[in-house]
Amino acid sequence: MMNSLLMKLGTLMCVLAVHADVMPAKDFDMEKMAGKWYIVGSASNAKWFVDSKEEHKLSTHIFKPSHDGHMDLVYVHNGPNGTCSNSTFHTKKTDTPGRFTYHSDIWNNDNDMRIVEVQYEEYALVHTIKTASDNSTHVLNNLLSRTNETSAVLQEKFSKFSNETGVLPENLIFLPRVM
Structure with missing residues (x-):
């Protein structure tokens, strides 16, 4: 029993250490990040992701800086059978440029999103730590492209x-040019 508890605690410490090391891009510019981005790659060990990864379609994020210095994130999801839905998340900037937090009422989780690397006209690596209502956490990484x-x-x-942030190679997908 004690060994099991220590193993779980050790695993949690490793996961938290990985998350703590993921820093946003230096000199992040919210205005340059604005606009439409295609989600061309996603990676996560979360059960919901692993169970549905074959169903993922090319979707988009639209970043919109707000008047108060925060940012709206519009997620346009292309689902099965040609369905499409939009979700808007009002992200709050933190003291660290390129790092935002928001709550999802849809998934009932808190999100810590970091724009880790970005070439504003080409691509962005986004690392999000999602904390569920039961305090369990998982990572969702996205590769965005213009x-x-x-x-x-x-x-x-x-x-x-994604491998460096703890995602297993088999839990990584690259999305086709379907839109």
């Missing part, structure tokens, strides 16, 4: 980043 495709070099960069 176009609905990505290069092998960026796919490799995203794969390496």
Whole structure:
């Protein structure tokens, strides 16, 4: 019993250490981040993601800086059978540029989103730590692109980043050019 508890505590400490090391991009510019981004890659060990990864379609994020210095994130989800839905999250900037927090009423979780690496005209790596109402956490990494495709070099960069943040290689997907 004690060994099991110590193993769980050790695992939790490792997970938290990985999350703490993921810092946003230096010199993050919210205005340059604004606009439409295609989600061309996603990675997570979360059960909901693993169970549904074959159903994922190319979707988009639209970042809109708000008047008060925060940012709205519009998620346009393309679902099965051609369905489409929108969700808007009102993210709050933190003291660290490139790091935002928001609550999702849909999933009843708190989100700590970090724009880890960005070339504003090409791609962005986004790392989000999601904390559920039962205090369990999981990571969702996204590879965003200004176009609905990505290069092998960026796919490799995203794969390496996701692996470094604890996501198993089999829990990583690259989305097709379907829209």
